[in-house]
Amino acid sequence: MKKDIDLIINYLREVWNEYDSPLKANMHLRGNDPFQVLISTVLSLRTKDEITYPTAKKLFEICKTPEDFLNISLEELEKIIYPVGFYKTKARNIKKIAEIIIKEYGGKVPDNVDELIKLPNVGRKVANLVLSVSYGKDTICVDTHVHRISNRLGLVKTKTPEETEFRLMEIIPKKYWKDLNYLMVGFGQVICKPVKPKCEVCKLKEICEFYNSKNFIIRRIL
Numbered sequence: 001m002k003k004d005i006d007l008i009i010n011y012l013r014e015v016w017n018e019y020d021s022p023l024k025a026n027m028h029l030r031g032n033d034p035f036q037v038l039i040s041t042v043l044s045l046r047t048k049d050e051i052t053y054p055t056a057k058k059l060f061e062i063c064k065t066p067e068d069f070l071n072i073s074l075e076e077l078e079k080i081i082y083p084v085g086f087y088k089t090k091a092r093n094i095k096k097i098a099e100i101i102i103k104e105y106g107g108k109v110p111d112n113v114d115e116l117i118k119l120p121n122v123g124r125k126v127a128n129l130v131l132s133v134s135y136g137k138d139t140i141c142v143d144t145h146v147h148r149i150s151n152r153l154g155l156v157k158t159k160t161p162e163e164t165e166f167r168l169m170e171i172i173p174k175k176y177w178k179d180l181n182y183l184m185v186g187f188g189q190v191i192c193k194p195v196k197p198k199c200e201v202c203k204l205k206e207i208c209e210f211y212n213s214k215n216f217i218i219r220r221i222l
């Protein structure tokens, strides 16, 4: 399996370098400021990438720091993030997050998963992205792309992103953990899409369980 993982990661890197995925085009917006990574990942929950990126861009032009988010009115915040799913709940939670970070953590986003997941709207996915992108920690952020692709390839057989995270930690060498999220998100946006993956151009066909499953073979023939 180790050989396959090296092969998979190398191919994911090749796709990242060769294709202009929406994530790659918007990477610069995310930056690595822990508070902004935290807020943009909260915005991304249950929201399409194409909607999250411009909304986060617009938001960070107006609010940058926890203090800015504390000072903006709830109505104004709702209006700015309106395109994202569950915008009313997220606006309320984002203001709460800003308040907790100022009052309990002296304005600094915590750098460990146990404290991060105490914040409203913050689960392991959000926490792990903050830890890897902003604090350079070895974590695997499992979002819908990582969960789907890991299962399609047959790296894991799991029902939830959390199960996927723990299983991937057992089989993926630590040196790849930090990069796995952006590599799989980019791959999932341009090739291994949720609906109609472009298997015909994918170089992982031979080792992909989904591609070689009986049902998919029959569908390809018909």
Ligand code: SF4
Pocket: 152, 153, 191, 192, 193, 197, 198, 199, 202, 203, 204, 205, 208, 209, 210, 211
């Ligand atoms: S062969 Fe198809 S399903 Fe498998 S990893 Fe490639 S694009 Fe995804």
